[in-house]
Amino acid sequence: MIDKNIQIPIARYLEKDILSHFQPNKVVVIYGPRRVGKTTLLHQLSGKIKEPTLWLNGENLDTAEWLSSRSLEKLKNGIGSFKAVIIDEAQCVDQIGLNLKILVDSITGIRIIATGSSSFDLANQVGEPLVGRKWQYTLYPIAQLELSPAETPLESKLKLESRLIYGSYPEAITAQGNRDKQTVLESIVDGALFKDVFMLEGVKKPSKIVQLAKALALQIGSQVSLTELSNLLNINLATVERYLDLLEKTFIILRVSGFRRNLRTELTKTCRYYFWDNGIRNTLINNFNPLEVRSDAGQLWENYIFIERMKKRDYQHISSNIYFWRTHDRQEIDLVEERAGKLYGIEIKWSPKKVRPPRSWLTTYPNADFTTINRENYLKFITS
Numbered sequence: 001m002i003d004k005n006i007q008i009p010i011a012r013y014l015e016k017d018i019l020s021h022f023q024p025n026k027v028v029v030i031y032g033p034r035r036v037g038k039t040t041l042l043h044q045l046s047g048k049i050k051e052p053t054l055w056l057n058g059e060n061l062d063t064a065e066w067l068s069s070r071s072l073e074k075l076k077n078g079i080g081s082f083k084a085v086i087i088d089e090a091q092c093v094d095q096i097g098l099n100l101k102i103l104v105d106s107i108t109g110i111r112i113i114a115t116g117s118s119s120f121d122l123a124n125q126v127g128e129p130l131v132g133r134k135w136q137y138t139l140y141p142i143a144q145l146e147l148s149p150a151e152t153p154l155e156s157k158l159k160l161e162s163r164l165i166y167g168s169y170p171e172a173i174t175a176q177g178n179r180d181k182q183t184v185l186e187s188i189v190d191g192a193l194f195k196d197v198f199m200l201e202g203v204k205k206p207s208k209i210v211q212l213a214k215a216l217a218l219q220i221g222s223q224v225s226l227t228e229l230s231n232l233l234n235i236n237l238a239t240v241e242r243y244l245d246l247l248e249k250t251f252i253i254l255r256v257s258g259f260r261r262n263l264r265t266e267l268t269k270t271c272r273y274y275f276w277d278n279g280i281r282n283t284l285i286n287n288f289n290p291l292e293v294r295s296d297a298g299q300l301w302e303n304y305i306f307i308e309r310m311k312k313r314d315y316q317h318i319s320s321n322i323y324f325w326r327t328h329d330r331q332e333i334d335l336v337e338e339r340a341g342k343l344y345g346i347e348i349k350w351s352p353k354k355v356r357p358p359r360s361w362l363t364t365y366p367n368a369d370f371t372t373i374n375r376e377n378y379l380k381f382i383t384s
Contacts, residue, residue, distance in 0.1 A: 032139035167279020259323035
């Protein structure tokens, strides 16, 4: 069953932008985790592409072998007369970047869309070969920015608890009941979430990566000690750092560094980690309890706002450096955005009570802004 209040398929914010850059002799690269809706978006895009389109899947062994040939003759024979080409799961194709370069440099008028669920593989392969030849996008779990056209602000607030607990993966949003949502999320974690991590060469202990992700799930909004993680998992620091990097590059977590400019007391050596999706985080720790009986409602709220704000910045091309701010005497701000030379301090609070800015923030950065985002004003912050 489908939630009748949601339009299916959900219109993705990137659609118009991608179509505008689907240009002759260019490649549009779309990154994003598995089951985030990349293939559905491709179908929506293909319906608006007027010419016949060749669909390819990089996970098909025959297709991957042909696409990795670096032979112009083989590539041309496979493409035939098609001038529009879609390659799903392109990260599975060896040397995909070089082969795409051969295609766009040799076949007049060809237009290509390639998707990948691992930025580790695909970004490394398409980076240098496609300089000046590509447009690059990231597709996130469904954004409130995309849901707002289909629901009123009141409906959004009524569904907020569900989104804090079950997240925003397309299948989780459209599943009717909480049990179905939970089943969807469990299948994503068990069958898709870590697939690209485990496929990467040199990952000898995949169970340790899952344990690491679970440990991070309990530390949202807190400074993370790599030494403590090393001791907890019984692996060395270098391996912890590598596994953290892999979790980032496969769209599971996001790393945020501390901000420092003036105060010696500002903390910068530690990082904070957020999850791309609340539902994935809750699945990892097997906690789908309602907010009223949870001790981590504030963490869920912070993760949700942080990620929804990230989606907004990315989709609307808002250029910004992001940090957290904390001093040794525990004055802190959850999110600092640096845009056009100005600092914006943002405190994220589940409680609707107003929060005063930290004294050190005011004295050290007198020209900076400060605001509190809570349940009363959050929609404008992540959508408008």
